[in-house]
Amino acid sequence: LIIFQHGQKWELALENMLYKDKVIYSAHTQYQHITVTQRIIDPTKTPIYSLFINGRTQFSSSDEAIYHEMLVHPAMAASGKHKNILIIGGGDGLAAREVLKWNPETVTLVDLDPAVINFFSKEQFDETRGIIINAPLLKLNQNALTDPRLHIIIGDAFNKINDLLKKQLLYDTIIVDLPDPSHPDLNKLYSDRFYQKLSLLLSGDGAMVIQSTSPYHAKKAFISIGKTVKAAGLRHVEQYHTNVPSFGDWGWTIATKNGKSPLNRLKTRDTTPFNDLAMRWLTKELAIAAFQFPKTFFSKQQFVKINTLGSHILYNYHQQAWQKEQDSYSLP
Structure with missing residues (x-):
């Protein structure tokens, strides 16, 4: 007792x-x-x-704006329309907060854990201390998860998007904000088959973005994600990165099905969204510059494998990279 x-x-x-x-x-x-x-x-x-x-x-309130603005706004700016948006993951509501700045008609968010959604959408009162313990976090995500335009689907995204496909739904922008593939169960959500499904949900002039781990600490995993998206049939696939102090150098993969590449779309986009959408950090110039990598960064990408469904290629790349990173800090 x-x-x-x-x-x-x-x-x-x-x-x-x-x-x-x-x-x-x-x-x-x-x-x-x-x-x-x-x-x-x-x-x-x-x-x-x-x-x-x-x-x-997963985030620090001190610099999460850097991560979430880099995740959301390049893809939104590269999309032809902004009416219907799909977010995979993002149960903390921070990606949704950024998406809602574009005033979409609907936002669909698919997340596995109802407890996370609950914690970031409803006040949690601690009777012992007499406080609402998650009040600062609800303020941080600006109560995005309770916005009437947002529709939340609870469940495994790999299976749940089949329901969206059956309804023949299309989305102007797809944002994949999942944890790193640090567990075998997450590997399928980074597979060629999963990206093929998402491609079928993406409108012709839309853009899709995927958080893609660290290009510095997990280079093979990062490149593998880009190659896997390309193998899934997306016409233009590019990658970009920036420094997020809590994580270090962090990267994303962005893709379009038709027309211009994401970077070319960004270059021809006017600066209005970047000036008017209350961004704390991102500018159009910073977004474009983020597509630059060191001269030899992709020189050996032909040796990096595609993460086919069931292969665990990406999971292994990720585990090897972060184990090596941990070993480098271990005492002799």
Whole structure:
């Protein structure tokens, strides 16, 4: 009984020992473990909040705008229309926040974990402390998940998009904001078959973007994602990157089915969206510059394999890269 009564407090105390910042929320869901931390550097300034899933950083409020603006706005700007948008993942509502700045008619969001959606859409009152523990996070995503234009589908995206295909729906922009392929179950959501399905949902003048891990820390995995999208039948596939302090150098893959390439569309786009949509960081010039890589970055891409469904190619690339990274920081 004592363990039952105090177990949650003890667990929170143990987690506080594992994270450098104060743990203000911790929960086991059906699919994963969620941790939210708070860092107060200056009492006169807003604290920094970070989300961890299974111990891996998902975002920090200090720089998430860099990540989410780079994820959303190049693809939106490269799309011919902005009426119907599809987001795969993004249960924290931060990608949806950016999408809603384009005033779409509908946004469909597909996410696996209802507990994540609930935490980022409904007030969570802590009776012990007498506070709404997720109030800062609801403010951060600007209550995007409760916007009436947003339709949420709970379930495995690999299967759920079959329902969208059966309805013959088309989307002007598709945004894939999934965790890194650090688990075999996630590998299928980075496979050629999954991207083929998404291509069928993409309108002719639309654009699709995929978060693609770090081109610096996981170069083969990054390149493999780009090659896999190309193998899925998308006509123009390009990649871009920028520095997100919480993650380091981070990258995305962007693709179009017809017409001009994403980069050429961005170059001919006027600057109005970048000036008028209340972006905190991104400009048109920064977006275009992000498509530049070191001279020899892609020189050995012919040796990088495509992530076919069931192959676990990408999962293995990702595991090898991050294991090597961890080993390089290990003590002898």
